[in-house]
Amino acid sequence: MMKIFQQKIKVSGKRGFHLITGKIIQALPEINKITNGICQVFIQHTSASLTLNENADPTVRKDFETWFNKSVPENNEEFEHTDEGADDMPAHLKASLLGNSVMIPINNGSLALGTWQGIYFCEHRNNGGERNLVITVWGE
Amino acid sequence: MMKIFQQKIKVSGKRGFHLITGKIIQALPEINKITNGICQVFIQHTSASLTLNENADPTVRKDFETWFNKSVPENNEEFEHTDEGADDMPAHLKASLLGNSVMIPINNGSLALGTWQGIYFCEHRNNGGERNLVITVWGE
Amino acid sequence: MMKIFQQKIKVSGKRGFHLITGKIIQALPEINKITNGICQVFIQHTSASLTLNENADPTVRKDFETWFNKSVPENNEEFEHTDEGADDMPAHLKASLLGNSVMIPINNGSLALGTWQGIYFCEHRNNGGERNLVITVWGE
Numbered sequence: 466m467m468k469i470f471q472q473k474i475k476v477s478g479k480r481g482f483h484l485i486t487g488k489i490i491q492a493l494p495e496i497n498k499i500t501n502g503i504c505q506v507f508i509q510h511t512s513a514s515l516t517l518n519e520n521a522d523p524t525v526r527k528d529f530e531t532w533f534n535k536s537v538p539e540n541n542e543e544f545e546h547t548d549e550g551a552d553d554m555p556a557h558l559k560a561s562l563l564g565n566s567v568m569i570p571i572n573n574g575s576l577a578l579g580t581w582q583g584i585y586f587c588e589h590r591n592n593g594g595e596r597n598l599v600i601t602v603w604g605e
Numbered sequence: 606m607m608k609i610f611q612q613k614i615k616v617s618g619k620r621g622f623h624l625i626t627g628k629i630i631q632a633l634p635e636i637n638k639i640t641n642g643i644c645q646v647f648i649q650h651t652s653a654s655l656t657l658n659e660n661a662d663p664t665v666r667k668d669f670e671t672w673f674n675k676s677v678p679e680n681n682e683e684f685e686h687t688d689e690g691a692d693d694m695p696a697h698l699k700a701s702l703l704g705n706s707v708m709i710p711i712n713n714g715s716l717a718l719g720t721w722q723g724i725y726f727c728e729h730r731n732n733g734g735e736r737n738l739v740i741t742v743w744g745e
Numbered sequence: 746m747m748k749i750f751q752q753k754i755k756v757s758g759k760r761g762f763h764l765i766t767g768k769i770i771q772a773l774p775e776i777n778k779i780t781n782g783i784c785q786v787f788i789q790h791t792s793a794s795l796t797l798n799e800n801a802d803p804t805v806r807k808d809f810e811t812w813f814n815k816s817v818p819e820n821n822e823e824f825e826h827t828d829e830g831a832d833d834m835p836a837h838l839k840a841s842l843l844g845n846s847v848m849i850p851i852n853n854g855s856l857a858l859g860t861w862q863g864i865y866f867c868e869h870r871n872n873g874g875e876r877n878l879v880i881t882v883w884g885e
Contacts, residue, residue, distance in 0.1 A: 607747040645848060647857070683808075701843055702843075743883070
């Protein structure tokens, strides 16, 4: 029979890309009771985001920060939303480019991630502080 | 017991980014019967998109339009798909960068959006006309 | 009553964007027993991705490859993750820009895609080889 579980957790980190796969798995032990299902992780913010990418070499996460800073530069003279600091408007754009949630299938009690896939928490502000995540799991 | 509801609505707007959170909530009153669940909003088009971002200052939405126009410029001489106008191929690219759906957790009868999160309908064509959305809600 | 089905399939293709809508529909005949539901397609990799876009003119998919190669160029001297080849780090970035899953509503036994929407498998490596997809369908 289909069931659904929900849990809120907090994460934080300096500006950049952080692996949080372990934290997500710990937060919802109900995952291991599910044969076929889905896990959604949602971030309740507009200047931080979530994505899936390589879980091994940390330079991948460093190069993400490099590329996004170059492609969505601060101090764009055409921007009008500048009151909250030079890092704010680029943070909003990066958040929508990467997305505010990830959705991972559950198979036989585990997240069906590929060998190299990890969950990235992407902090786009200089001082983002604590960020709220809502994790929802459903299946049978 | 898990249940699921589906509803179609139409939206339209000039080229740019538009807040539609209220319209989505009105379309599915069944949300308030759900304790834990998910709401997906899906756009049935390839030159308009959906994302979540700041719901307060309208200059955020203006700066989105500015940045996307600069980053996915019209009249790219390398493009081959040009028969439907200069705004068409950039619209397809913007749609895939932002995504064709948003997924929001439902908690205690309401969308579990963060304080500053709103649903953006992103119209990337000059004359997009009416756009079809499919809203699906499930949970218990 | 809500039910859920899951299926794994493999896809492959040369670097670029490929339509796989038919393959997805064939893999899960259970879709036609569902009145209201959702189909998620998930790719278990970090250098290939999935998106929805135009299913008609193949030059759209060619222009996608052109724009992404220009916007996420190889041989960026600032990148540190370069051991796996010049196409590797750009592939990781493209994968997160486009996303690792698509979610499509199911209505009356069919995927509720718009007239022009198709599912793209996006291969960002020069020699990506076989890629694993997990398809999950739920609804009633």
